């Protein structure tokens with residue numbers, strides 16, 4: 001018999017072990033060590049009291065890792081990972097975990113739950129649809145190498161220490177997904193590099209890069225300065241000071257100018273995710 005509970009008293013090491021077992025046969029390599037799991041949970045605002053585990057003989061065998069944020073009066077929970085270890089699959093335990101946790105989220109007056117799922121992950125998508133999740137947008141991910149670009153002398157790229165988030169966010173055309181949201185960045189800023197591009201002391205573009213995962217979390221150029229080579233200069237700076245190999249995940253497919261830029265770099269759109277939402 002399985003029993004369900006929230007995850008307040010469950011050690012992150014046990015969660016990491018079960019996570020790695022559940023994702024051992026995933027379609028893309030996804031294995032985290034303890035430190036990477038801690039960073040992920042810190043970035044995403046992990047909320048063990050809203051998370052759920054299924055236990056078999058006191059061993060955690062299935063989980064939903066929920067994170068929590070309140071923004072503009074909306075209380076949102078984000079599913080940062082669902083997993084069922086291979087030997088427990090095929091019993092609709094994901095539905096069982098939602099049956100257990102959703103009444104508790106409603107009681108806590110959570111307004112909505114969001115998640116991302118690989119678009120070809122049939123069992124996961126089926127489970128979420130049965131719970132009532134609806135697709136809200138499609139997100140693309142890119143992997144590639146930064147080519148060397150020549151840049152003009154009238155611009156400077158520098159590390160940005162005092163971040164004016166309102167200014168940077170005014171450059172956005174779309175909202176980033178949970179993992180790339182500014183709050184996720186602020187939560188692990190000690191592990192990230194923020195580069196800003198200036199012309200005549202005016203900040204015209206910026207990028208936020210994670211050297212450990214080689215991931216660009218955010219890149220944006222002020223609308224009036226687009227098509228002037230600013231994004232190229234920013235990624236060139238990443239190349240010079242870090243690594244030419246980069247990845248970028250979860251870009252809204254409506255953001256065609258950003259996607260065109262990645263495609264012009266020759267970066268490969270390997271995986272696509274669906275963002276799904278459940279209103280409570």
Ligand SMILES: CC(C)(COP(=O)(O)OP(=O)(O)OC[C@H]1O[C@@H](n2cnc3c(N)ncnc32)[C@H](O)[C@@H]1OP(=O)(O)O)[C@@H](O)C(=O)NCCC(=O)NCCS
Nearest residue numbers: 022082083084089090091092093094116117122123124126
């Ligand atoms: C996704 C996952 C959590 C679902 O586990 P589960 O709750 O045991 O789900 P089930 O195996 O009961 O399958 C759910 C549905 O998908 C169907 N399904 C399962 N495998 C399938 C496959 N390979 N092809 C088509 N349908 C499949 C099942 O028949 C079931 O459909 P039904 O509701 O119509 O009967 C589990 O497969 C897992 O841990 N996968 C690895 C990690 C992962 O992908 N996590 C999700 C990230 S978003």
